[in-house]
Amino acid sequence: MAIRDDFEIVASQVRTAVQRFALGLLMIAAFGAMLLGKADTVLVEHARVLALDLASPVLEAIARPVAAANRVIADLKEFASLREENARLREENVRLLAWQTAARRLENENERMRGLANFREGPEASFITARIVGDSVSAYVRGALLNVGRKAGVASGQAVVTGEGLAGRIAEVGENSARVLFVTDVNSRLPVLIERTRERAILAGDNSPKLRLSLLQSVAGVQRGDRIVTSGHGGSFPVGIPVGEVVETGEGSSVRVRPFADFSRLEFVRVVDYGVTGLVGGSGPAAPAAPPAGVRIR
Numbered sequence: 329m330a331i332r333d334d335f336e337i338v339a340s341q342v343r344t345a346v347q348r349f350a351l352g353l354l355m356i357a358a359f360g361a362m363l364l365g366k367a368d369t370v371l372v373e374h375a376r377v378l379a380l381d382l383a384s385p386v387l388e389a390i391a392r393p394v395a396a397a398n399r400v401i402a403d404l405k406e407f408a409s410l411r412e413e414n415a416r417l418r419e420e421n422v423r424l425l426a427w428q429t430a431a432r433r434l435e436n437e438n439e440r441m442r443g444l445a446n447f448r449e450g451p452e453a454s455f456i457t458a459r460i461v462g463d464s465v466s467a468y469v470r471g472a473l474l475n476v477g478r479k480a481g482v483a484s485g486q487a488v489v490t491g492e493g494l495a496g497r498i499a500e501v502g503e504n505s506a507r508v509l510f511v512t513d514v515n516s517r518l519p520v521l522i523e524r525t526r527e528r529a530i531l532a533g534d535n536s537p538k539l540r541l542s543l544l545q546s547v548a549g550v551q552r553g554d555r556i557v558t559s560g561h562g563g564s565f566p567v568g569i570p571v572g573e574v575v576e577t578g579e580g581s582s583v584r585v586r587p588f589a590d591f592s593r594l595e596f597v598r599v600v601d602y603g604v605t606g607l608v609g610g611s612g613p614a615a616p617a618a619p620p621a622g623v624r625i626r
Contacts, residue, residue, distance in 0.1 A: 453566075455600040456480055458506075470513040470535055470591075471496070476599065477504045487600045493570035493588035494518075494558065495597055508597070511539060511571065511587055519561040520571060524554050531556060531571060531585060539572060541583035550574055550583050566602050 458480075462473035476482050478501050486498045488508045496516065499509035509516055516533040520541075527550075530543045541556070554574040560567035576584035 453600050453602045455598050457596055457598050459596055460594055470510040472508045474506045474508060477502045477506050479503055482506045482599055487565050488597050489600055490589045490597055495589040510591060519559045520556050521559040522554050523557050525549050528559055539585040539587060541585055550577055552577060556585050
């Protein structure tokens with residue numbers, strides 16, 4: 329009994345001493361570890377590698393079920409999204425079938441009306457593809473220089489189109505070059521139609537990326553997203569060449585149109601002659617309402 333009491337007294341004294349000098353002992357241990365690392369870096373590196381080797385299988389074993397659970401969760405989310413996508417595609421398919429039925433009905437009706445009216449198509453458009461070899465873009469001018477001219481059949485007033493729509497018209501012609509006046513130029517005035525309402529207007533450039541729609545009978549009827557196409561008035565272009573889309577509507581006559589043509593990336597354009605005489609550089613059939621079919625040109 330006395331021995332046990334003595335042992336407890338000694339243990340209590342040792343515990344008290346350790347608690348009193350714990351901070352100092354830890355500092356000494358840390359300092360010793362630092363000295364050991366400086367003294368023998370190879371030993372420390374081996375110890376670190378050994379610790380990583382021992383921990384790697386454990387971490388891999390823990391990561392496997394976590395990765396499996398993540399895959400299951402991802403599969404469930406994908407399954408749910410696939411169901412939603414499938415439902416959306418079914419609805420879209422129904423709408424497309426309805427549009428297809430309406431399009432076929434309108435096509436048949438159009439053919440019958442053309443037959444009754446003895447309608448004749450206009451002359452087929454001829455075109456030539458040209459490369460832009462120089463820009464005429466400044467604070468006052470929006471245009472470009474083409475590598476084709478009078479020798480290729482290019483004439484003043486002909487349409488310059490891209491795969492997206494009308495880019496401008498030929499303003500000046502030389503023997504082997506021509507200058508394009510973009511629709512965004514301040515000197516550009518183009519008679520157009522609002523495709524949805526068939527209302528006539530004038531589309532004017534102001535040397536900014538957006539065009540201004542003016543001389544409207546009813547600005548209130550214009551909506552964002554309305555497509556703007558050529559009206560055919562003036563004799564230069566046929567009806568229906570896409571030009572741009574309404575992006576801003578405001579008070580008064582403030583209607584802004586974003587052109588379909590991306591002038592920042594133009595490299596090739598198509599010079600189109602919608603008259604009886606074609607270009608010698610090449611020809612191909614095209615509906616009067618759109619640029620000729622062929623390889624899509626930016």
